[in-house]
Amino acid sequence: xxxxxxxxxxxxxxxxxxxxxxxxxxxxxxxxxxxxxxxxxxxxxxxxxxxxxxxxxxxxxxxxxxxxxxxxxxxxxxxxxxxxxxxxxxxxxxxxxxxxxxxxxxxxxxxxxxxxxxxxxxxxxxxxxxxxxxxxxxxxxxxxxxxxxxxxxxxxxxxxxxxxxxxxxxxxxxxxxxxxxxxxxxxxxxxxxxxxxxxxxxxxxxxxxxxxxxxxxxxxxxxxxxxxxxxxxxxxxxxxxxxxxxxxxxxxxxxxxxxxxxxxxxxxxxxxxxxxxxxxxxxxxxxxxxxxxxxxxxxxxxxxxxxxxxxxxxxxxxxxxxxxxxxxxxxxxxxxxxxxxxxxxxxxxxxxxxxxxxxxxxxxxxxxxxxxxxxxxxxxxxxxxxxxxxxxxxxxxxxxxxxxxxxxxxxxxxxxxxxxxxxxxxxxxxxxxxxxxxxxxxxxxxxxxxxxxxxxxxxxxxxxxxxxxxxxxx
Numbered sequence: 086x087x088x089x090x091x092x093x094x095x096x097x098x099x100x101x102x103x104x105x106x107x108x109x110x111x112x113x114x115x116x117x118x119x120x121x122x123x124x125x126x127x128x129x130x131x132x133x134x135x136x137x138x139x140x141x142x143x144x145x146x147x148x149x150x151x152x153x154x155x156x157x158x159x160x161x162x163x164x165x166x167x168x169x170x171x172x173x174x175x176x177x178x179x180x181x182x183x184x185x186x187x188x189x190x191x192x193x194x195x196x197x198x199x200x201x202x203x204x205x206x207x208x209x210x211x212x213x214x215x216x217x218x219x220x221x222x223x224x225x226x227x228x229x230x231x232x233x234x235x236x237x238x239x240x241x242x243x244x245x246x247x248x249x250x251x252x253x254x255x256x257x258x259x260x261x262x263x264x265x266x267x268x269x270x271x272x273x274x275x276x277x278x279x280x281x282x283x284x285x286x287x288x289x290x291x292x293x294x295x296x297x298x299x300x301x302x303x304x305x306x307x308x309x310x311x312x313x314x315x316x317x318x319x320x321x322x323x324x325x326x327x328x329x330x331x332x333x334x335x336x337x338x339x340x341x342x343x344x345x346x347x348x349x350x351x352x353x354x355x356x357x358x359x360x361x362x363x364x365x366x367x368x369x370x371x372x373x374x375x376x377x378x379x380x381x382x383x384x385x386x387x388x389x390x391x392x393x394x395x396x397x398x399x400x401x402x403x404x405x406x407x408x409x410x411x412x413x414x415x416x417x418x419x420x421x422x423x424x425x426x427x428x429x430x431x432x433x434x435x436x437x438x439x440x441x442x443x444x445x446x447x448x449x450x451x452x453x454x455x456x457x458x459x460x461x462x463x464x465x466x467x468x469x470x471x472x473x474x475x476x477x478x479x480x481x482x483x484x485x486x487x488x489x490x491x492x493x494x495x496x497x498x499x500x501x502x503x504x505x506x507x508x509x510x511x512x513x514x515x516x517x518x519x520x521x522x523x524x525x526x527x528x529x530x531x532x533x534x535x536x537x538x539x540x541x542x543x544x545x546x547x548x549x550x551x552x553x554x555x556x557x558x559x
Contacts (some may be wrong), residue, residue, distance in 0.1 A: 136169040141196075142211045144168050152211040196223045235496070235504045235539050248534035249498045250485065254477045254527050257515040260469040261410060265401035265419065265451070267464040273393035275366050277376075278385055280342040283308035285380045285388070286360055295371045296458075303389060304376050305360040314338050315357035318348070323355050369393040370458070397455045399431070401468040402446040410472035410513065411436060417451045418469045421460065429453050429460065433470065472513075479526060480518040485533045486511070495525065496532040496539050504532060504539050 143165035145151040157165045199221035201207040213221050237247070283306040291297055318334035326333065338348050347361050373390035382388060399419050403411055413436060419429040431453035440447050451468065453460065485495045486509065493511050496504045512520030525531065532539060 136172050140167045140169055142168055152213060154211050196225055198224050200224050234499075234506075237502045237504070237539075245538055246535045247532060247539070249530045250482055250533045252479055252481045252521065252525050252527055252529045252531055255480050255518060256477050257480055257513045257518055257520045259410075259472050259513065259515040261403065261407050261472050263401045263403050263407075263449075263468050263470070265399045265466040265468040267421070267460050267462055267466055268398045268400050269392050269394070269462050270396050270398055270452070273367075273369070273396065274372070275369070275391045275393075276387055277303065277363065277366075277389035277391065278387050279306065279308070279382045280340070281308045281310040281384050283311070283382050285376050285382055286378060288376050288378045291371055291374065293371050293374050297365045297369065297371060297391065299365055299368050301365045303363050303365055304378075305362050306382070307360050308341075311338065311341050311343055311361065312357055314341060315343070315351050319351050319355050319357055322352050365391060367391065367393050368395070394455055394458045394460075397453055397460050397462075398434075399451040399453055399466050399468060401449045401451060401466075401470070402441075402444065403449050403470070405440055405445045405447065407472075408436070408447055411449060411470055416471045419451065419453060420467045421464050423464070424459060427459075429455075478512060478520045478522075480515070480520050481525070481531050482533045483514065483517060483519050485531045485536060486519055487536060496536050497525065498530040498532060506539075 143153045143155070143157055146159065146163050146166050153165055156167075159165070199209045199212055201215060202219045202222050205215075207215075208224075209221055212223075215221070237245070286305045286307060288304040289302050291301075291303065297303075314334055314337045318338060321334055331339075335348055335352070338351075339345070343361060344364060347358070351357055369391040371389060372392050373387070375386070376382075376388035399417075401417075411433065413433050415433045417431055417433055419431065420427070421429075431451045433449055434452040435450040437448040437450070449470070451470075481495060487494050487496075493509045494506045495509060497507050499505055507524050509524035510522045512522045514520070
């Protein structure tokens with residue numbers, strides 16, 4: 086250093102030192118309106134509020150990613166810095182720092198532990214960073230769920246069309262749809278036969294399939310046995326006998342099948358007609374005609390078979406597993422193919438006490454009125470039988486139930502976009518709702534629309550969870 090520069094440096098130090106001595110001697114701080122202590126405090130005050138809340142952990146005094154749940158000191162003896170609730174920094178799922186008000190709100194919730202941000206099965210009781218410097222994510226009380234639970238954001242819920250409904254107490258009704266066949270009412274079928282040997286004369290112009298009326302002439306016949314009984318009755322009448330259908334020869338004629346009109350004619354005319362007319366006993370359709378003019382009919386031979394078709398039966402084949410839902414008196418609707426749009430309504434009249442070995446079905450008889458004879462024997466019919474549960478039960482809409490074959494589930498709406506699959510035990514399946522015998526209760530909210538999307542998401546979560554080691558909670 087040269088002599089002039091040395092002299093200049095010493096002179097400057099003397100001036101500065103002297104100025105400082107003069108400022109302190111004459112109280113320059115008071116003259117400027119500030120005291121030294123106040124200046125120091127103003128310098129330290131950076132506008133940050135005092136930390137509040139309890140101490141949740143302790144951090145390294147140098148800001149290193151080292152934390153402790155209890156008071157601790159560094160290797161060189163310096164204490165760790167206490168971090169209070171208001172100072173704890175929170176992050177969202179994408180790693181962005183949450184606003185301070187959100188952090189304060191979330192700090193009120195209890196933190197269970199911190200999990201690895203990359204999904205690895207590594208947890209910590211205190212905040213820490215992974216090998217790449219990423220902060221561990223806090224897990225709050227109430228956020229722990231199993232791998233099958235699905236959480237969906239509100240925006241995604243609206244886009245996917247997820248809808249919910251309440252499980253409620255209601256009566257489950259449904260219709261059992263089965264095939265059937267139209268049959269004649271056995272009670273309305275008549276057989277025309279002779280009770281004594283007779284010769285058939287003058288058969289009426291009626292054939293199989295013709296409709297006839299009650300009292301219409303079918304044929305005339307002559308019977309030696311009937312003629313003999315008629316002659317005895319006529320003799321009794323000429324001798325002053327008392328006329329009546331239930332006494333003497335008149336009763337014999339009645340037992341031989343002679344019409345009442347013919348018996349009355351013998352009583353009034355006192356003679357037996359050469360041939361007797363046989364008339365139809367009821368309205369109906371001729372099912373069978375065996376009578377031929379001039380034939381010899383022995384007692385018991387069938388000459389005509391007539392059926393009244395004003396009422397018919399429908400014999401439905403109900404599967405064995407559906408029998409418990411069918412009851413006598415249940416309303417049934419019948420459709421036939423040759424009358425599209427026409428519905429016939431009747432009631433279940435009889436459940437046959439037998440199950441067919443080949444088809445495992447039981448015949449159910451339904452009685453139907455048949456105005457105009459539109460329903461014909463052996464027609465194919467489509468039958469719907471009302472089946473109704475007797476008492477109100479817990480039921481959910483049919484669309485809410487997911488049946489995988491091995492299990493039946495619904496998704497419960499847990500709120501805040503969380504949905505949990507629940508296994509069910511099902512009862513009767515109705516037209517619109519399904520009975521739930523076990524799994525949920527009335528008032529639970531279930532997903533009724535887009536539940537298959539939630540099921541796919543749940544299955545994916547479960548599959549990924551199976552591929553990843555289980556997270557060990559500290």
